[in-house]
Structures are given as structure tokens and as C-alpha cells.
Amino acid sequence: MNTRERWVPADVDVGRPSPARVYDYLLGGAHNFAVDRALGDQLIAAQPNARRSAQQNRAFLRRAVLFQVNAGIRQFLDIGSGIPTVGNVHEIAQRVAPDARVVYVDRQEGAVAHGRLLLDGNDGAAVVRADLCEPDEVLDAPETRRLLDFDQPIGLLMTWVLHYVPPERDPVGLLARYREALAPGSWLTLSHVAADVMPDRVAAVAEALSRSEDPVFPRTYDEILGLFAGFEVVAPGVVPAPLWRPERPADAAGARERCGIYAGVGRRT
Template identity: 60%
Template sequence: MTEQATWVPDDVDEEVPSAARLYDYLLGGAHNFAADRALAEKFLAALPSARDVARLNRAFLRRAVVFLADQGIRQFLDVGSGIPTVGNVHEIAHDIDPQARVVYVDHESVAVAHSQLLLDGNDNATIVQADLLEPDAILQHPETRRLLDFSQPIGLIMAGVIHFVPHEADAPAIIAAYRDALAPGSYLALSHFTADISPDEMAGVVEIMRRSSDPIHPRTRAEITELFAGFEIVEPGIVGTALWRPDRPEQAADEPGGSQIYAGVGRKL
């Protein structure tokens, strides 16, 4: 069996680009198809800083996981985890505590297939194939319940995924369903595309992504803040990915694409 055969499920239509595989391409990954790469090049034409935007979103994920671990979080639910690349949540968490437990969730078949390969033999991490719009299916999934103890704090991660939820789907209510299942002291780490900074560029991105299986729905800072209802937002608040607790504060403000995605972390009261 070839390597590609192991990560390309039979039900995948390689002609229909997906956001997960486009993101993989922007991050320099190899688990994408010609249609994904073609769309990614159009994405880059609309948003020239797109590779930096992807890199900075991934860097926010790393810093958020480290922050949560520093707060004592030892179990994580990563919804919309995408195709694994360098610096996955379980790798970051296990560097701090090898017994940390991680449940990844994605609906994209290639992301799930590649995650299964990566996690084979790992007793403290698993992947669930499900749609984030169906919280109960994720929260009650046997694999979720096997690894996560909902009587204890959990780090809920939604990095770069809620902007795929249409406005009519009521994202605040969806996140509230996850929040209500979490113990006090749990955290939400979230990042989300916005049109606040560069509306013309983001309008181009929205138009480009209409051609994929995952259209993008940017939200304002106020709308993204609303997603944290029931959480106490920690410092520095809802800011561009480059500005959320940067490793090098003196360079953060000058990062290209550092404000195209807002990011924040909140603690459940």
C-alpha cells in the first residue's frame, strides 16, 4: 500500500478543495491535492499575507496550549483540528506532561485519516470524525468520554474554525452547548477571521472560498467577543494572533498578517 493510499479515503473527491487541505498547503504541508493548491494560489492573490496569517494562527495555538497547561489543564478537546502538522496539540501538551489527554475532532476525511496514522498507538490522544455543528455527537462520543473527564477542567480549542460557521447557524449558541458541558475552570481558546482590519482583502477571501467546500464567514471583534459568553477573557483580551502573549513583544506589532485573525482565551466561571 502506498503512503498516499493510507491518507486518501475512498470517499474523498480530490476535485473539491477543502479549507483543511488549503491550510495544510499554506503551512507547507504535503497532504493536499491540485484543486486545493489552485484555490490556495487564488487565496494568496486575494490575501498576500495568507502564509503569514496561517503561520501566526498556528503559533497562537502553540502559545495557547502552553498557557492552558501552565494553568493546570491536562485534557484538551481540539474541535476543527485539521490536518496534523508540526506542533500538534498533543505534542505541545505531552512536552509538558506526557499523561495529558487530547481528543481531536474534524469532519474532513483526509484530516481524520492522517490523524489516525499519526496517533496510532498513542493511548492519550485520539481523533473523532464529527461536525462541530453537532456538539452532542462530539461531547457524547465514546472516544471523547473515554479520554476526557468532564468533571474536571478541559481546554476547549477552536482555532480558526468558527469562521466556517454561517451566521444563521448561531455560533454563540453552538459554543454555549460546548461551554455548558465543561467544568468550571475550563478554558476556551479561539481564533477567527475578521474583516475589521482589511475589509477589501477579506471580501476577496470570502469570494474565493465560495468555490470550496468550506465558505468563510468573517466576524467583527464584537461578534467574536460574544462567542466568549460565560467565559472570563484573560489578558490581553481579543487581539490579533500576533499580539496574543507573543514570545517577542517588540516584534509582534510588525508581523505581516498579524491582525487578520482575532484570537483570545477565556476561563469558564
């Protein structure tokens, strides 16, 4: 009960699994409940590398944010952020650049409620409840406009989220709308479940989630590369997540065959 009192708003239903808390469980975090762990265990049964993939995605996010901070970016829009707990964007960026500003966006009420509680007292970070498929809701939210200056470059982060967008919602078109709102010199950081790496296991994960409120739609390398239209992809390109500028060679060992996530960073020209 004490744990709940510290980080769970009273009106959040802890009897239903939350994608944000399942992701936290896969990362080894403490912001999850038995119902979230049960769904996480189903995903691990379908894809034994699920926990490692989540950790590889989070490590990629860290490297990409630091890359952009070192390039002068001081404001980030993190869409599909989940719960902004340990190792998330404000923590990474503000440790290096205390003046960095971060807006998190998630459509899940629970993730937003948790996030607002956890970010209380941080004037440089805020959480918006909005659907990434409704760009105007995201871009025109009061918190977004208060913290972000769209006349200056922004780091747009879409990690581990676009595979929840079905083809009929036109993910390429959605990204174009966000791109048009960004100043030249802005960045897109993207990671996505791959359909063409370990396809049998990926299909099993998609099947496990097909009847949930958040089914996944894995995409091929070419489809994911196409999401960067209008951005200049920087080296090493769109690659398995551990191969994107690894800090140690050992971190990338075997990644091309075993990592089911493609990741990349592109610059708005």
C-alpha cells in the same frame, strides 16, 4: 507514491481539495496535494498575507496550549482540528506533560482518516468525525468519553474554525452548549477571521470561497468578543493573534494593522 503510502488512507479522494490540507499547505507542511496547493494559491492571490495568517494562528495555538498546560490543564478538545500533523496540540502538550490527552474533532472525512493514521500508537490522542454544529455528536462520541473527564477542567480549542459557521447556525448559542458541558476552570481558546481588518482583502477571500463547500463568514471584533459569553477573557484580551502573549516583541510588530485574525483565551467561571 511512497509519500502517499505513509500518510494517506487508500479511500481518500486526493483529486478534490481538502480544507485541512489547504491549511497544511499555507503552514508550509507536506500533507497536501496539487489540488490543495492550487486552492491555497487562489487564497494567497486574494489575500497575500494568507500564509502568514495561517502561521500566526498556529503560533497562537502553541502559546495558548502551553499557557493552559502551565495552568494545570491535562486534557484538550480541539474542534475543527484539521490534520493533526507537526506542531499540533498533542505534540505541544505531551512534550511538556506526557499524560496530556487530546481529542481532535473534524467533520471532513479526509482529515479524520489522515489523523487516525498519523495518531496510530498514541494512546493519549484520538480523532472524532463530527460537526461542531452538532455538540451532542462531539461530546458523546466514544473517543471523547474515553479520553476526557468532563468533571475536570478541559481546554476547549476552536481556532480558525468558527468563521465557517454561518449566522443562521447561531455560533453564540453553539458555544453556550459546549460551555455548559465544561467544568468550572475550563478554558476556551478561540481565533477567528476578522471582518474589520483589511476588509477589502477579507471580502476577496470570502468571495473566493463562497462557492466552495466551506464558505467563510468573517466577523467584527465585537462579534468575536461576544463568542466568549460565559468565559472570563484573560489578558491581553481579544487581540490580533500575534499580540496574544508574544514570546518576542518582534513577533508582534505591525500585527494590529496587518493580521486579519482575532484571538483570545477565556476561563469558564
